[in-house]
Amino acid sequence: MASVLSFDDVTVRRGGRDILSHLTWDVNDGERWVVLGRNGAGKTTLVQLAATRLHPTTGTVEVLEERLGRTDVFELRPRIGLSSASLAESIPGDESVLDVVLTASYGVTGRWRETYEDLDTERATALLHAFGMGTMLARTYGTLSEGERKRTQIARSLMSDPELLLLDEPAAGLDLGGREELVAALAEIAADDRSPVLVLVTHHVEEIPPHFTHVLLLRDGAAQAAGPLAEVLTAQNLTATFGVELEVTERDGRWSARAAAAGSRGRRSA
Numbered sequence: 001m002a003s004v005l006s007f008d009d010v011t012v013r014r015g016g017r018d019i020l021s022h023l024t025w026d027v028n029d030g031e032r033w034v035v036l037g038r039n040g041a042g043k044t045t046l047v048q049l050a051a052t053r054l055h056p057t058t059g060t061v062e063v064l065e066e067r068l069g070r071t072d073v074f075e076l077r078p079r080i081g082l083s084s085a086s087l088a089e090s091i092p093g094d095e096s097v098l099d100v101v102l103t104a105s106y107g108v109t110g111r112w113r114e115t116y117e118d119l120d121t122e123r124a125t126a127l128l129h130a131f132g133m134g135t136m137l138a139r140t141y142g143t144l145s146e147g148e149r150k151r152t153q154i155a156r157s158l159m160s161d162p163e164l165l166l167l168d169e170p171a172a173g174l175d176l177g178g179r180e181e182l183v184a185a186l187a188e189i190a191a192d193d194r195s196p197v198l199v200l201v202t203h204h205v206e207e208i209p210p211h212f213t214h215v216l217l218l219r220d221g222a223a224q225a226a227g228p229l230a231e232v233l234t235a236q237n238l239t240a241t242f243g244v245e246l247e248v249t250e251r252d253g254r255w256s257a258r259a260a261a262a263g264s265r266g267r268r269s270a
């Protein structure tokens, strides 16, 4: 099975603190991972490493079998789809929806003098249709609702037909209907053998789409637990990860979690 991500004893130090600490994590072809952890656990830092936007302070990171520090990241980046808040912030408000997606072919945000083939335009249009944005191709990004922006960002992240797709909190800011539409769209991608390897960062187990296979639980920059969803997403592991006594249930591939009843509700451990 081909390795897609391989983190070996990875530490990232910032401001005198280890924000990722001795993390070892392997993602292989065909897998669909969820990364869960409370605020500040290091999830976005992990995505930045996987997206080749950041190098580890110590340890090694291999992305698509290329080792960071020994490879040209600009050649690697088109093979990786990324949807994140920091990338979204770099999209100009006056960019058309079609161009937001089209410009991913060159890994840029903001159309300038690049030339695009008809095939690129057709692919961008098809992706926007697939994410329910087909009637808004000419709208400017700045005029979209949060849900429409999120769908445009995901269409963009698929434009280069990536081998690895990183989605950092794609459901943040969506209403219930928007979240459910997104979860359904991601479930469809996850179920398709031709889809890239997926890594989805979230705070909420309710946002885990069906057909996801593995979970990494991060706490204080370290792996609390990692492995197949059904084995790892237990009340005990979630409680340790979030520092609150939690109960977890699964039905038809969807998960939910709530504070455990009787006495322990809302209590945080150190």
Ligand SMILES: Nc1ncnc2c1ncn2[C@@H]1O[C@H](COP(=O)(O)OP(=O)(O)OP(=O)(O)O)[C@@H](O)[C@H]1O
Residues within 6 Å of the ligand: 014, 015, 019, 037, 038, 039, 040, 041, 042, 043, 044, 045, 046
């Ligand atoms: N450049 C930096 N200098 C100092 N601290 C940093 C820097 N970047 C991130 N951090 C800290 O590292 C920790 C992990 O940040 P990160 O954004 O990876 O967490 P996260 O799990 O994505 O959090 P959230 O769920 O709140 O988005 C946080 O405490 C953050 O304040």
